[in-house]
Each structure stands twice: as C-alpha cells, then as structure tokens.
Amino acid sequence: MSSDGVDPGTVRPGGRTARVRAAVLRAAGDALAEGGLAGLDLADVARRAEVGKTTVYRRWGTPAGLVADVLADMAEQSLPRTETGTLLGDLRANARLVARTLADHRQGALFKAVIAAATCEPQTAAALHRFYEIRVEEWAPCVRQAVERGELPAGTDAREVIRAVSAPLYYRLLTTGLPLDEEAADRAAEAAAAAARAGAFTAAGA
Amino acid sequence: MSSDGVDPGTVRPGGRTARVRAAVLRAAGDALAEGGLAGLDLADVARRAEVGKTTVYRRWGTPAGLVADVLADMAEQSLPRTETGTLLGDLRANARLVARTLADHRQGALFKAVIAAATCEPQTAAALHRFYEIRVEEWAPCVRQAVERGELPAGTDAREVIRAVSAPLYYRLLTTGLPLDEEAADRAAEAAAAAARAGAFTAAGA
Numbered sequence: 001m002s003s004d005g006v007d008p009g010t011v012r013p014g015g016r017t018a019r020v021r022a023a024v025l026r027a028a029g030d031a032l033a034e035g036g037l038a039g040l041d042l043a044d045v046a047r048r049a050e051v052g053k054t055t056v057y058r059r060w061g062t063p064a065g066l067v068a069d070v071l072a073d074m075a076e077q078s079l080p081r082t083e084t085g086t087l088l089g090d091l092r093a094n095a096r097l098v099a100r101t102l103a104d105h106r107q108g109a110l111f112k113a114v115i116a117a118a119t120c121e122p123q124t125a126a127a128l129h130r131f132y133e134i135r136v137e138e139w140a141p142c143v144r145q146a147v148e149r150g151e152l153p154a155g156t157d158a159r160e161v162i163r164a165v166s167a168p169l170y171y172r173l174l175t176t177g178l179p180l181d182e183e184a185a186d187r188a189a190e191a192a193a194a195a196a197r198a199g200a201f202t203a204a205g206a
Numbered sequence: 207m208s209s210d211g212v213d214p215g216t217v218r219p220g221g222r223t224a225r226v227r228a229a230v231l232r233a234a235g236d237a238l239a240e241g242g243l244a245g246l247d248l249a250d251v252a253r254r255a256e257v258g259k260t261t262v263y264r265r266w267g268t269p270a271g272l273v274a275d276v277l278a279d280m281a282e283q284s285l286p287r288t289e290t291g292t293l294l295g296d297l298r299a300n301a302r303l304v305a306r307t308l309a310d311h312r313q314g315a316l317f318k319a320v321i322a323a324a325t326c327e328p329q330t331a332a333a334l335h336r337f338y339e340i341r342v343e344e345w346a347p348c349v350r351q352a353v354e355r356g357e358l359p360a361g362t363d364a365r366e367v368i369r370a371v372s373a374p375l376y377y378r379l380l381t382t383g384l385p386l387d388e389e390a391a392d393r394a395a396e397a398a399a400a401a402a403r404a405g406a407f408t409a410a411g412a
Binding site: 035036038112113115116117118119120125128129132133160163164166167168170171172174175176177187190191192194195197198199200201 | 241242244318319321322323324325326331334335338339366369370372373374376377378380381382383393396397398400401403404405406407
C-alpha cells in the first residue's frame, strides 16, 4: 500500500502527489510514443513510473483518461511565446518551436500518437482540441500586437494566423516523408505572415 | 472455391478481377471508416464484399496491405483538377474539393483512419505519402501555369503551394472541432495564393 496511499487533499502542490503525477505522465508519454494508444496499459505505466497500480487506476481510470491528462500537462508545460518585436520574427520563433518539437524523436512520436488516438476516441479528441486552443491562444497576442503596430489589417483573425503557421508543419509530418527543418519552419512563418498582410485572415465584421 | 478461383492473368481489366477488387476495397474503406485500422479484419472484409476469404488473404495478405491498396485506389479515383484560368480560382476549386471530401461523413472518417494508421504502420505511411504525392502532382500544374501567366514569381515551388492549400484544412480536421465549410476552404485558397504572390514559396535556385 505504500505507493498507493496517496490522498490528493493531504499533500502540498509540488509534493508527493505532483511527483507521482509527473512520473506517471512521463511514463504514459513514453508508452504512447513507443506504441500509440493501443500500447497504453495502465498497469504497465504504473510499473514504468514505479507507482502503485491502484493509484493509477483510481486517479486516471482508463487509457483515454490518462491521455487526456498527458495533453493537459503538455498544455501546462508548453513554453511561453517569444516576443521579437516584429510579426515575422514572432511567427518564425513559433514555427521553429513547432518544427523542433515535431522533429524530436520522442515528442514527434507522441504528437503522432495523440493525433491518431483523437481520430477514434472522443475524450482524447476533446483533450487535443483544448491543448491546441491553449497553445493557439498563447501565441495569438503576437498577431494582435502586429495589428496594433499597423503591420496587419484591422479585423485579422489572430488565432487563424497562428493555426496557419502550424498547419503546414503538421501536414508535412502526417502526409509526407519530408523533413521538418528550419527551412520548412521559416517558410511556414513567411507564408502565414504574407497571407495575413494581404488580408487573407480578415474576418468580416471581426 | 467459386469466388476464390480468380486468376488475375486470365480476366480482362474491368472484368471479374476488377469487380472483386472494387467490392473488396469498398468494404475495406467502410470498415476503416467505421473502426480504423484496429477494426480491419480480412475475413470480415471478405464477408462484407461477398468475396471468398481465400481471395482476400491471397491477394492482400494483411490489413496493412489492404490499406495500401485502398490508398492506391483513392489516388486512381481522385478527380482531375479543375481549370478556371486564374490561380485563385484553381486553388479555390482544389480547397473546396478537399473540404467537401473531409467534411463527408464516410470520406472524412476514412481519411482520419488512414492518417492514424500511417502514424504507426510504415507500409501505410509509404502508401499515404504516395497518395499525397500523386494528388499534389495532379494540381501542381495550375501553379506552374500561374507562373507562366506572370501571376506568380519565377521559381515558385508548385507542390508547396498545393500543400499549403490542403494543410489548414487537414489541421482543422485533426486538431480542432471547427467546421470544414466553404469559408474555411476559400480562406485556405486565398492564404496560399497571397503567400505565393508574395514569394513565400520561391525556392532559391529553383
């Protein structure tokens, strides 16, 4: 019972509960990156994390519940945006971060696994949508600032511009064997900036 | 043996072999759309297609082999590009076709299933990459014609422009719950056209 006797109400944040969660989510991420949702087994995750099986079953319940928490944690851990002072600089920093993440062996496999899981598991899909909403909202202010500076037309849909930066990199990852390098990242940023300047993301009445 | 005794060398194209293949690929597509790669069982596909099990095992071998042929067939069946005489018109026709396909209940589920399968199955990934290479090459001439007409800078990477049209629609399908409507399609086309006009897809030395 030693490792199962965790009562979330009795330990301080950053204490034992947080350490257990971190270990379990790390192990779950490893398992997902290795074998996808199909390879995610709560008992195996407990073993990898060196945490009692009962804790994992009680706290996360199902593989889908665990994936949802992996995604919530990824959103919490995601890096704050870089501010360079120009739209293109900001979008390029974002694009390079996305490309580096997707090109990373573990992270790329993890993103592929959660995207794949989301195609057939509604709880995972909802958690994935929330992850991207949070990430898009983190970077959207750089577009709003560019509008304020007069770099972009008024009414530009900031979130659509941020999505436009990521989209070609994810499309490249999922549908081609082409590399996710800095050239691809910079082109994604330049294309999104050019389209935004031309008013392609200006929502009528926004 | 009646439905298993097909010798591919002895029947004319469009004859029995082609009918068997069409029935099996239709049934496989239905099964994939319903349950993904995990739900694809060759015996079940044979039953749905009203074809002998032995034929399916002999000809396609494995679920991954069957998915690869589903993708080859999708590439063969994919509609020829529309020619409107302008870059934006052509890209918009392409974007609307992609959006309609992904928004379609069966087709959208089928694309999600093959993309998910490709994340963990190398044969499916290779077949998926080929599918998109063929599709991108089908539409690339509209960009090359726009360069010849002087609508786009010389050296524009035609295939990257075509990928840029599809990317936001696939990103929307996989990472958001937002609708794949005509507005999203037209915005994808306008953004790709604006970025291409601004030279964002000009490959150095191309």
